[in-house]
Amino acid sequence: MTQTASSTHAATAADRPDPAATESILPELRTTWWETGMRARAKAGLFAVFAELPGLVRAAVRVSWRADRTRTFVVAATTVGAGLMAAFGLLATQRVLVELFAGGPTADKVVAALPALAALAAATAVRAGMATAMGYAQNGLTPKVDREVERRLFEVTTAVRLAAFDADAFADDMERASRGADSTTGLVQSSMNLLAGLAGLLAVAVAVVVIHPLLLVALLVATLPNAWASLRAGHLRYQTYAAGSVRRRRLWLLHRLMAERDSAPELRSYGLRRFLLDQYDRVMGVETGIQLALARRVTTTTTVGAMITGVATAVVYVLLGLLLVDGQVPLAAAATCVVAVQSAQRSLAVVTYQVDHVYTEGQHFRDYTGFMTRAAAYLPQRPKSPGATPDGLREIAVDAVSLCYPERDTAAVDGVSLTIRAGQTVAFVGENGSGKSTLAAMIANLRTPTTGTIRWNGRPLVDWDADELRTRTAVVTQEYHKWPFTAATNIALGDVGTEPRRDRIEAAAARAAAHDMIRELPNGYETLLDRTFAGGQDLSGGQWQRITAARGFLRDAELLIMDEPSSALDPRAEEALFQAIRDRQGRATTILITHRLANVRHADRIFVLHHGRLVEEGGHDDLMAAAGRYAELFSIQAAGYDATAGRPVRPADGEPGADGVLSPA
Ligand SMILES: Nc1ncnc2c1ncn2[C@@H]1O[C@H](COP(=O)(O)OP(=O)(O)OP(=O)(O)O)[C@@H](O)[C@H]1O
Numbered sequence: 005m006t007q008t009a010s011s012t013h014a015a016t017a018a019d020r021p022d023p024a025a026t027e028s029i030l031p032e033l034r035t036t037w038w039e040t041g042m043r044a045r046a047k048a049g050l051f052a053v054f055a056e057l058p059g060l061v062r063a064a065v066r067v068s069w070r071a072d073r074t075r076t077f078v079v080a081a082t083t084v085g086a087g088l089m090a091a092f093g094l095l096a097t098q099r100v101l102v103e104l105f106a107g108g109p110t111a112d113k114v115v116a117a118l119p120a121l122a123a124l125a126a127a128t129a130v131r132a133g134m135a136t137a138m139g140y141a142q143n144g145l146t147p148k149v150d151r152e153v154e155r156r157l158f159e160v161t162t163a164v165r166l167a168a169f170d171a172d173a174f175a176d177d178m179e180r181a182s183r184g185a186d187s188t189t190g191l192v193q194s195s196m197n198l199l200a201g202l203a204g205l206l207a208v209a210v211a212v213v214v215i216h217p218l219l220l221v222a223l224l225v226a227t228l229p230n231a232w233a234s235l236r237a238g239h240l241r242y243q244t245y246a247a248g249s250v251r252r253r254r255l256w257l258l259h260r261l262m263a264e265r266d267s268a269p270e271l272r273s274y275g276l277r278r279f280l281l282d283q284y285d286r287v288m289g290v291e292t293g294i295q296l297a298l299a300r301r302v303t304t305t306t307t308v309g310a311m312i313t314g315v316a317t318a319v320v321y322v323l324l325g326l327l328l329v330d331g332q333v334p335l336a337a338a339a340t341c342v343v344a345v346q347s348a349q350r351s352l353a354v355v356t357y358q359v360d361h362v363y364t365e366g367q368h369f370r371d372y373t374g375f376m377t378r379a380a381a382y383l384p385q386r387p388k389s390p391g392a393t394p395d396g397l398r399e400i401a402v403d404a405v406s407l408c409y410p411e412r413d414t415a416a417v418d419g420v421s422l423t424i425r426a427g428q429t430v431a432f433v434g435e436n437g438s439g440k441s442t443l444a445a446m447i448a449n450l451r452t453p454t455t456g457t458i459r460w461n462g463r464p465l466v467d468w469d470a471d472e473l474r475t476r477t478a479v480v481t482q483e484y485h486k487w488p489f490t491a492a493t494n495i496a497l498g499d500v501g502t503e504p505r506r507d508r509i510e511a512a513a514a515r516a517a518a519h520d521m522i523r524e525l526p527n528g529y530e531t532l533l534d535r536t537f538a539g540g541q542d543l544s545g546g547q548w549q550r551i552t553a554a555r556g557f558l559r560d561a562e563l564l565i566m567d568e569p570s571s572a573l574d575p576r577a578e579e580a581l582f583q584a585i586r587d588r589q590g591r592a593t594t595i596l597i598t599h600r601l602a603n604v605r606h607a608d609r610i611f612v613l614h615h616g617r618l619v620e621e622g623g624h625d626d627l628m629a630a631a632g633r634y635a636e637l638f639s640i641q642a643a644g645y646d647a648t649a650g651r652p653v654r655p656a657d658g659e660p661g662a663d664g665v666l667s668p669a
Pocket residue numbers: 170409410412416434435436437438439440441442443482
C-alpha cells in the first residue's frame with residue numbers, strides 16, 4: 005500500500021524537479037536556435053534543397069538497379085505506363101463528353117461516343133493490370149533494396165576507425181542514416197509516381213489549352229498555391245525531424261534504461277525510477293511543444309494554400325461562365341473544361357503529394373549518403389602499395405607517440421617512447437586516466453597516434469597488412485562486451501577465421517579458469533549467455549571476465565594485450581589467469597595493464613605512466629629501489645595486505661621504499 009502510494013506520488017506534477025535544474029542535467033535538450041528553424045531554413049532554403057534532388061534520385065535509382073534490375077525496370081515501366089494510361093483515360097473521357105454534348109439524336113450521340121468509351125475501358129483495364137504488376141514487383145524489390153543499403157551502412161559502421169565514434173555528433177548522424185536507409189525505396193517509388201503524375205498533368209494541360217489557352221493560366225493560378233503550401237509543409241516537417249536527432253536518441257536511451265534488464269538493479273537500488281520518469285517527462289515535454297509548434301505552422305501554411313486555391317478556382321469558373329455567355333466556348337467544351345479543371349486539381353494534388361514525398365524521402369536519403377561520405381573519411385587508409393605480410397614479431401618500438409582525443413585540451417598519451425621485445429611480458433602501470441589503455445589501443449592498431457610512430461619489426465604499423473597484424477594480436481579490453489551467444493561461441497569469437505574446434509575452445513577456457521564454471525552451466529558450452537532469450541543464462545561479473553580472458557587466449561597470439569583482465573576475479577581464478585600469462589613469458593609477448601600490482605612483479609619490464617607521459621620504466625626491483633611513483637603505488641596497495649606495515653612510501657618526502665616488508669605475494 006505504501007509502495008502504491010509512493011508510486012502514485014512519484015508521478016505527480018508537484019514532484020517534478022525544477023525545470024532549470026533538469027536543464028542543467030540535460031542541456032542538449034534545450035530548444036536551440038536550430039530547432040526554432042529560422043536559421044536552419046535560411047541555411048537550407050526550400051529551393052536550394054530542390055537543386056540536390058535530381059542527384060539524390062539518381063543515386064537511389066542506382067541502388068535499386070544494383071539490388072534487382074528486373075524488378076526496378078518493371079516498377080519504372082508500370083508506374084509510368086499507369087500514369088500514361090490515366091492521362092489517356094482522361095482524354096477518352098473528354099472525347100465521350102464532346103460526343104454526348106454534340107447536337108443530334110441521342111442514339112447517334114451514344115454510337116458516336118462508343119469508340120471513345122471502348123478506349124476508356126481499355127485504358128482503365130490496362131492501368132489496373134499495370135498497377136497489379138507494379139505492386140508485385142515492388143513487394144519483391146523493397147526488401148532487396150533495404151538489404152542493399154542497410155548492409156552497406158553496416159559495412160561502413162563496422163569498418164570505421166574507433167576515432168569516428170569520438171567525432172562530433174557521429175552517433176546522431178548514424179541514427180539519421182539508419183532512417184535514411186529506409187527511404188531509398190520510397191524515393192525511387194515516389195520519383196516514378198511523380199513522373200506518372202506529371203504525365204497525367206501534361207495531358208490535362210493539353211486538353212485545356214485546346215479549349216482555350218487562357219484557361220491554362222487560370223488552371224495554374226488555381227493549383228499552384230496548394231502545391232507551394234504542401235511543399236512548404238514537407239520542408240517544415242523535415243527540418244523538425246532533422247533537428248530532433250539528439251532528442252530521439254535520448255528518448256531511445258530512456259526507453260532502454262527504464263525497460264531493460266541491465267539497468268533494472270541499479271534503477272531500483274538507487275531509487276532512480278522517479279528521476280528517470282522526470283527525465284522522460286522533460287524530453288517528452290520538449291518533444292510535444294515542438295510537435296505542436298510544427299502542427300500550428302503546417303496547418304497555417306496549408307490553410308493559406310487551400311484558401312488561395314479556393315478563390316482561384318472560383319475565378320476560373322467565373323471566367324469559364326463569361327466565355328460561355330460570350331459565345332466564345334460551346335457548351336460541350338465548357339463541360340469538358342469543368343471535368344478537366346477537376347482532373348487537373350486532382351492530378352496536381354497527386355504531383356504535389358509526390359513532390360513532397362520525393363523531397364522528404366530525398367532529405368532522409370541525403371542523411372544516408374551524407375553519413376556514408378562522412379564515415380568514408382574514417383575508413384582505415386589503404387597503404388599506397390599493398391601492405392606487407394608481417395613476419396614473426398621481434399620487436400615493437402613506440403617512438404615519441406602522442407594521442408589527443410577530440411575536444412580535449414591535454415594529450416591522453418604524450419610523447420611516449422618505449423621498446424618491447426618478443427617474448428617479454430611488460431606491464432603498463434599508472435593511476436586512472438594516465439593513458440595506459442590509449443597507449444595499448446595504439447599498439448594494437450585500434451587507434452592511430454596523433455604524432456609519432458609505432459613500429460612492428462622496425463616498420464611502421466601502417467605499412468603492414470592490417471588484417472595480418474590483427475591475426476597476430478589478441479586484445480582483451482577493459483570494457484569487454486557480453487556477446488549474446490553461447491559460451492562456446494563467446495570464446496570462439498577470439499578467432500573467427502578458423503574452425504571453432506571444441507578442444508581449442510576448452511583449452512582456452514581452462515587457461516582462463518573458465519572450463520569448470522562453463523561445464524556447470526545448464527547446457528555447458530552450449531548455454532546461451534543472454535537472459536533476455538528463453539533458456540538464456542546470465543553470468544556473474546567475474547565469470548564473464550573469465551570468458552573474456554578465454555577469448556583472448558584462444559589464438560595464443562604472438563602479441564596479447566590484456567587490459568585489466570582480473571578486476572572482478574576471485575583470488576584463485578586470478579592466480580590461474582596470471583599463471584597462464586606467465587606461461588607465455590619467453591615464448592610470446594604480453595602487454596598487461598592492471599592495478600593489482602602484485603601481478604606485475606614478474607613482468608620483464610614495467611612502464612609507469614602519469615598524465616600520459618612515461619615517467620618510469622624498469623623491473624620491479626629497480627623501480628622499488630628507485631622509490632618513485634611505482635614504489636609509492638605498490639606500497640599503498642601492499643599496506644592493505646599487511647596490517648603491520650608502515651605508512652606508504654612517499655617519494656616526494658624522500659622516504660625509503662617498502663619492498664620486501666610489504667610484499668603481498
Ligand atoms: N574516447 C575518448 N574520448 C575522449 N577522451 C578519452 C577517451 N578515452 C579516454 N579518454 C581520456 O584519455 C585519458 C586516458 O584514458 P585511458 O583510458 O587511456 O586511461 P587509463 O590509464 O587506461 O585509465 P584507467 O586506469 O582508468 O583504465 C583520460 O583522461 C580519459 O578521460
